[in-house]
Amino acid sequence: MAVRLGFVGTGGIANRHLTCAQGHEDMEIVATCDVVPQRAEEAAEKYGGTPYQDVVEMLDAEAPDALVICTPPFAHGDIEEEAASRGIHFFVEKPVAISMAMAERVLAAVREHDIITQVGYMFRLSPPIVAVQRMLSERAIGMVQAHYYMPGLPNKGWWPKMEMGGGQLVEQATHMLDLGRFLAGDVRTVIGKTATVRDWTPPADYEEPEKGLVAYKEGFEIPDATALILEYESGAMGTLSCSLVPQVKWDNGFKVVAEGALVTIDGPSASWENEDGEFEEQAPDNWADAVLVEFVNAVMGEAEATIPYEEGVRSLAISLAGYESVERGNAPVEIAEILPEGL
Ligand SMILES: NC(=O)c1ccc[n+]([C@@H]2O[C@H](COP(=O)([O-])OP(=O)(O)OC[C@H]3O[C@@H](n4cnc5c(N)ncnc54)[C@H](O)[C@@H]3O)[C@@H](O)[C@H]2O)c1
Structure with missing residues (x-):
């Protein structure tokens, strides 16, 4: 069965991961989310899934197996905590945060909820x-x-x-x-x-x-x-x-x-x-795809995610x-x- 993926932050780099997901049978794009609604809509139209403007709404409505986070350095923290608290695994683009205080907060949530994480150090x-x-x-x-x-x-x-x-x-x-x-x-x-x-x-x-x-x-x-x-x-x-x-x-x-x-x-x-x-x-x-592929394999229980959140910190x-x-x-x-x- 395919891993159901939500995407948040559908600007530049998200296109690489969406293209990768679209090309893999074991990945299903269920939702796209961006604070700029037009970007989420364009991504959904091109790659599939339902567009959202609010990540909490998306997580509650779609309950994806995993979230692919491609927001800029300042826009981290809350998104990861919302995913972790629902037991939703996440892949996050580098850098994991803009400050150590932000990273520490997320790390605590990742550990508390014991989710699988991977950082995009491809x-x-x-x-x-x-x-x-x-x-x-x-x-x-x-x-x-x-x-x-x-x-x-x-x-x-x-x-x-x-x-x-x-x-x-x-x-x-x-x-x-x-x-x-x-x-x-x-x-x-x-x-x-x-x-x-x-x-x-x-x-x-x-x-x-x-x-x-x-x-x-x-x-x-x-x-x-x-x-x-x-x-x-x-x-x-x-x-x-x-x-x-x-x-x-x-x-x-x-x-x-x-x-x-x-x-x-x-x-x-x-x-x-x-x-x-x-x-x-x-x-x-396709060398740059391996980092997301490995994460999805880890979510399926078939591999280890070798670049977990701790490594990003x-x-x-x-x-x-x-x-x-x-x-x-x-x-x-x-x-x-x-x-x-x-x-
Ligand atoms: N691994 C790589 O090679 C690589 C390459 C490019 C970018 N990146 C990383 O990816 C991240 C994003 O870079 P980009 O170039 O795609 O930036 P971008 O500005 O093109 O896209 C970011 C998107 O996130 C959206 N966004 C911002 N805050 C949000 C929030 N709270 N909720 C939902 N959406 C939100 C923005 O509207 C924008 O569409 C950066 O951290 C960057 O370092 C990695």
């Missing part, structure tokens, strides 16, 4: 990255060098606002911070420095593109270039560089130096060299520690200071 399940992780797990790691460069700002009202999007570290470079944990284990301390290297005020003659990233935005208030130094619990060192400065293409990935091996990760694909030779693996076209802590370090004049911040007790 790079972890790309086959080349799984192979790299396996290879690295047998070696001492020396350096984990990560970057996330995007060629401009997503044109969404919440993105350039710190209190809504959380800044690039929380909202997006979290992918690399999470993958660093997957490859090299937990982080102990973080030192951060941020900058705004350009003026984002739109020139008088600037015409926003109809689609895609923008080069200027009124009210832009987040750093556009950030550097972190990470100390892993294993003793390995790491760095993260990220930038929003408009340039020519998206580029995210890693160089990982380990005993006897050098790894390059480019998006979901990887190449590496070790004593056995040189290897190069491309991710399959641990990765969020690194981003928050980076900004906290900036607040403290670039002093090192211990992850243990940021994480809730017991994690």
Whole structure:
């Protein structure tokens, strides 16, 4: 029998998960929900299900087996609690929350109601990255060098606002911070420095593109270039560089130096060299679907959801520690200071 899925937040990324669900016989789209009713209606028309504007109404009326949450960083907390309290499992897009207080509240509800959760850190399940992780797990790691460069700002009202999007570290470079944990284990301390290297005020003659990233935005208030130094619990060192400065293409990935091996990760694909030779693996076209597929399999009792909510909270802590370090004049911040007790 198919798992009955509700979707909340039917903006950009929801389309990927709705398309995935539509293509899988064991997933049934029963409802779509968005605070902008037209978005829920358009999604329902395109992918199926009944549209709602209010998530509580949707959960009560449809009682889905699981909820797919694709709301922006500031719009978490209540939605997850409403699902958990009804015993409804959830998949949530990264970042899990905009603050640790919000994440802690949800974590308590997840634990109390013992539901299955999964966070949308899809790079972890790309086959080349799984192979790299396996290879690295047998070696001492020396350096984990990560970057996330995007060629401009997503044109969404919440993105350039710190209190809504959380800044690039929380909202997006979290992918690399999470993958660093997957490859090299937990982080102990973080030192951060941020900058705004350009003026984002739109020139008088600037015409926003109809689609895609923008080069200027009124009210832009987040750093556009950030550097972190990470100390892993294993003793390995790491760095993260990220930038929003408009340039020519998206580029995210890693160089990982380990005993006897050098790894390059480019998006979901990887190449590496070790004593056995040189290897190069491309991710399959549908690599990004695996994270939702695995969650649904877990709901059916056929697999484990390998990126549960706790993992999202641990990765969020690194981003928050980076900004906290900036607040403290670039002093090192211990992850243990940021994480809730017991994690
Ligand atoms: N894993 C990935 O590769 C990936 C890619 C893009 C976005 N994301 C993440 O997905 C999240 C959403 O990003 P997006 O680009 O789709 O944003 P978006 O702004 O395009 O869509 C978010 C939608 O949520 C709706 N919404 C806001 N508050 C709501 C609420 N309380 N109840 C119901 N609906 C609500 C908005 O109206 C909007 O339609 C972000 O956290 C982002 O980081 C992940």
